[in-house]
Amino acid sequence: MSAPFRPGPPPGGRPAPPPGPRPGPTVDDAGEARHPAVDAAVQAMANAAALSPADQIPQYEAAYQTLRETLATIDQA
Template structure:
């Protein structure tokens, strides 16, 4: 009994055709929200937890630098939990 030799088939490597370009998906455009206190535009994602994080980050800009760290860490935690929940 003979077994096939491991490795590429005889004749060498033959690449397939180049991939065809895919059109970019259409971006969903939501109207921007404006922070009433600062007049700055706050992006909306349509996901309540993420939208709240964006608002908290906009508000953190008005805090003292030492207080901003806690806000950024809390935002990071919420975003990690949100991403983890997507995989479930």
């Protein structure tokens, strides 16, 4: 007779993360290379993770625009 089926990770596997918001990247994860505009955009994305999906979109769009502008200035240098 086989064991009853129990949902979950396989024996010895890692358990699934708990539901809910996951911690996002922080400015400290960036390492030694620093750029104020990039740091602000990364922090804004991390902060947006706690918002509702509808409120996240404008935050992500603003961060995306900041990163595009910053990369454009780096390419021109």
